[in-house]
Structure formats: C-alpha cells, structure tokens
Amino acid sequence: MQDLFTHSSKNIEVSIRMLDGAVIRGAILQGHASSLEGVLSKDTPFLEFVSKDGQRKFIAKHQIAYVEPVEPLRKPVLVSPNDPRYVDCYGLLGLQRGCGFEAAKEAYHKLAKQYHPDSYSGITLPTEVERYLTDMFRQINTAFTEVRSETTRAA
Template sequence: MYADDGGSKFRMPIAIELTSGDRLQGSLVLSRAQKLTDALNRPDAFIDFERDGRAMAIAKTAIASVSSLDLPKTDQLTKRAPAAGFDPARVLGVEAGATHEQIRAAYIAKARLYHPDQFANHPLPPEVSEYLSAMFVHVQTAYEELDARDKKTKPARVA
C-alpha cells in the first residue's frame, strides 16, 4: 500500500464523507512535505487511508468531502488546568462577568457535548476517546473555577 521509509511518512487524522453518505474517521498517509490538498489533488485515482490500524485505498471518485480533524494531543490538555493562560470563561464560551445561570447553562451544554457516555456505543480511535475525556475534564475544571469565584464574590446572606 505504502512504504514507510524511516519517518518520511506521517498520518494526518481526517474525516471522510463518501458519496454514499458513509463517514469514515482515520488517517491519511502523507509524506512529511505534503499537505492534505496535495494528496487530494495528485493525479492518483486512490488515496492511502488508515483506519483502526488497517491500511486501505479509497477511490477519490467515492469521496464527497474530507476534513482535517486537527485534534490536539491529550498531553496538551492536562488533567488539571494550568495556572497560567487558563481562561475558564473562554473554555465554557461565556463572558468574564457572566451570571451563575449563564455559566451553569454553558457548562451543561459543553458537558453534554464531551461526556464519555455520549460516545460509549460508538467505536472511536483511542486518540479521539482520550481527547474527549480530556476535554470533559477541562470543561469540569473551568466550571469548578468559575463556580468557586462566583461563591467568593457573592455577599453572605444574613438570616
């Protein structure tokens, strides 16, 4: 299928939608100097694709669209948020002065998006599962930090 000549090839995570409507996730095998568009615009009739560790060739005529997944490595999303550069409001997609209700609504939406139960019945590559888990922890950490800030800034209720 392809020759791996000592590191000159790499695998780019992509999603392919076929003309049949089927969707595949895996890796496109490229040389170090190639871009996604280079591989798709070559005169070859097939592209080298890898899914679940199996190499295959996909006819370009069967492809409706291709998109790069560009997933960050899970080690870039630490289990605890880094002190410097971590913006919990940005993680949840809320303004810095958002109300508790806005923060909670944004948290619930993001938590549903990344919750591991959403993907329990879907076969995903390990790196995608790890990314989703890391993002879920990232969202939880952002909510915990904003919730703690909110509790500190609210005046204590007098009975």
C-alpha cells in the same frame, strides 16, 4: 507499533464523508506531500488510508464527497485557572478535586459512552456536530488521563 493517529509529517487524521453518506475516520498517509491539499490534489485515483482500528485501505477519490481534517485538540496544561489555556479536568468530568479513582472511572465511562463518535456513526449529523462530538470525546479522554494520574499518585 507506531501510533498512526499521532500528528506527524507522515499522516493526517481526517473524517471522510463518502458519496453514499458513509463517514469513515482515520488517517490519510501523507507520503511526500507537504499538506492535506497536496495529498488530495495528487494525480492518483486512490488515497492510502488507515482506519481507527488499524486497517489499511485504498479509497477511490471519485467516491469521496469531502475530507475534513480533525484538528489537534488543546491538551490540559498546568496553568492558572485565569489563563485562557486552562482546562479543568475535574469539572469537565463533573467531579470534585480529591475524588477517588472509582468515582473518576465511573464519570469517565458515562461521558465516554455519551460522546463516543461511533455512537452516532449510523446517523447523518452536520459537520460541526460531528466535530463537537469528536472534540468532546478527546477532551474527556485527556481529562480522565490527567485525573487518573493524579488519583493514582494520591493513593
């Protein structure tokens, strides 16, 4: 099954705030439009949307307060610590390099629970706070993936 949440020309990952205050996250199917603006300005009453759990929905445009694209997150790259693109995966997880897999898993679970966007889904938060939580959650997942691959290679 194709991952609907990878950035491609066919979908755009978004956070949508409805007029009733509900926030939904997933992907708007882009179709033949060249951008998010193109999808939103189409003369159709509904947006085709796929939620994070894979459910396909059609959302009435007149019920939407705003749509916010979820920016692609920088991924850790193997560069010098002096390089501005450097992300310290171990430091992000609060770990020392050379730790074991179980310690990494425990640190990951603790942070993932703390920053998971669903933990705050019933609370109205400022957009920048929602984006921060989402970005941190992604960074934590990416960092754990990198640390996990290093710890399993070392074992």
